[in-house]
Amino acid sequence: MKLTVRPLKQKDAGRRLAAIDRVAAEELGLSGGDIVRVEGPDGAAIARVWPGYPEDDGTGVVRIDGRLRQEADVGIDDRVTVEDVDVSRADAVTIAFPSQLRVRGQIAPFIRDKLSGQPVTEGQTIRTSLGFGLMGGQSQAVPMKIAETSPGGTVVITDETEISISEISAEELADRGEAAGGTGEGPDVTYEDIGGLADEQAFAYHAPCHARNQGLSRQAVETFRDVEGVTMEDVGDSCSGISGTYGWKEEKYEKSMEIGEEMFEHMEDAEGEVGMTECPTCAMQMEHGTGYEIEHPLQLLEDTLGA
Amino acid sequence: MNHQQTRSTGDGALLRRYEYEDGWVVAADLGADAVNVSVDTVGETAIVVIEGDGEPVESEFELPGEADSVVVENGVITVEGQR
Numbered sequence: 001m002k003l004t005v006r007p008l009k010q011k012d013a014g015r016r017l018a019a020i021d022r023v024a025a026e027e028l029g030l031s032g033g034d035i036v037r038v039e040g041p042d043g044a045a046i047a048r049v050w051p052g053y054p055e056d057d058g059t060g061v062v063r064i065d066g067r068l069r070q071e072a073d074v075g076i077d078d079r080v081t082v083e084d085v086d087v088s089r090a091d092a093v094t095i096a097f098p099s100q101l102r103v104r105g106q107i108a109p110f111i112r113d114k115l116s117g118q119p120v121t122e123g124q125t126i127r128t129s130l131g132f133g134l135m136g137g138q139s140q141a142v143p144m145k146i147a148e149t150s151p152g153g154t155v156v157i158t159d160e161t162e163i164s165i166s167e168i169s170a171e172e173l174a175d176r177g178e179a180a181g182g183t184g185e186g187p188d189v190t191y192e193d194i195g196g197l198a199d200e201q202a203f204a205y206h207a208p209c210h211a212r213n214q215g216l217s218r219q220a221v222e223t224f225r226d227v228e229g230v231t232m233e234d235v236g237d238s239c240s241g242i243s244g245t246y247g248w249k250e251e252k253y254e255k256s257m258e259i260g261e262e263m264f265e266h267m268e269d270a271e272g273e274v275g276m277t278e279c280p281t282c283a284m285q286m287e288h289g290t291g292y293e294i295e296h297p298l299q300l301l302e303d304t305l306g307a
Numbered sequence: 308m309n310h311q312q313t314r315s316t317g318d319g320a321l322l323r324r325y326e327y328e329d330g331w332v333v334a335a336d337l338g339a340d341a342v343n344v345s346v347d348t349v350g351e352t353a354i355v356v357i358e359g360d361g362e363p364v365e366s367e368f369e370l371p372g373e374a375d376s377v378v379v380e381n382g383v384i385t386v387e388g389q390r
């Protein structure tokens with residue numbers, strides 16, 4: 001069954017969960033915790049089934065986080081197949097690290113502890129935070145490649161799994177073509193590692209008329225819809241009244257503010273107390289009429305990416 | 308649920324409540340390595356017991372109503388009920 005990929009809410013990310021629309025999950029005979037293979041044209045990720053979000057009912061949506069999208073090599077709105085997989089317990093797993101990461105000492109028990117419960121397949125690249133000590137205090141996710149598993153197929157790592165570290169680096173493995181799927185590239189950072197606002201913030205958004213008339217009035221709302229900590233409210237189709245330089249003219253000022261009044265009210269009705277628009281002159285008028293600080297969506301994008 | 312009390316993968320437990328047109332689901336993720344988890348519901352409370360090496364750890368969470376079904380699979384607890 002083909003499902004459409006959407007992002008998982010950030011707070012649910014990092015757990016290998018796939019939130020599958022309830023209707024689709026029922027058709028597939030899946031329920032919470034079942035292990036599934038989410039397969040795109042060029043890769044696959046293993047996930048555990050999570051209840052579908054209420055807004056996804058009947059939409060054929062599977063929500064997975066950035067990490068799983070990377071593993072399955074798919075993006076938002078791509079189509080994937082989702083199927084139940086049989087998973088056996090891993091007797092032994094060999095892991096390859098990227099060459100730039102020097103690993104010293106007895107790391108295997110630590111890794112087993114970190115990966116316990118995780119389903120893996122040979123050739124797959126997995127990312128896990130190794131926490132303090134190893135990465136000089138950083139807790140960034142480290143990409144590791146599953147070099148070999150016993151038995152083969154998809155296996156789940158348990159407390160009894162024997163973990164060994166491959167002497168060959170992840171890149172070499174990928175070069176040798178031994179790895180089907182996965183990339184073997186250096187550390188990639190997914191959106192969930194860095195995205196979102198630490199403090200929740202709500203915005204009163206005005207879609208400028210030149211965007212609206214091109215049918216482009218929703219990007220800011222859609223861009224931030226799934227971003228953790230951001231609430232974006234469209235204040236509707238009222239006009240700021242500035243119309244380029246019209247509102248700057250002394251004799252037009254009052255008329256311009258009169259036109260904008262409806263929009264200032266809509267902004268004040270909105271939950272957010274920071275304005276947002278793409279249009280620089282609208283922003284001036286919005287600021288003037290409400291006293292709010294006005295931001296451009298790109299500023300917010302920069303903030304949420306922690307750039 | 309107290310995060311410290313669960314033997315999860317280290318990121319704490321995830322607890323979510325979803326309301327649909329015809330029912331509700333309360334789902335918890337204890338991490339895929341959580342084994343020997345049992346869940347009982349009493350009225351509008353779900354009681355989770357995790358048996359580990361030492362003393363069993365118990366915690367509970369509230370439900371929006373009486374549960375119709377409780378499933379525990381690979382660390383995911385799914386409790387369903389009707390509206």
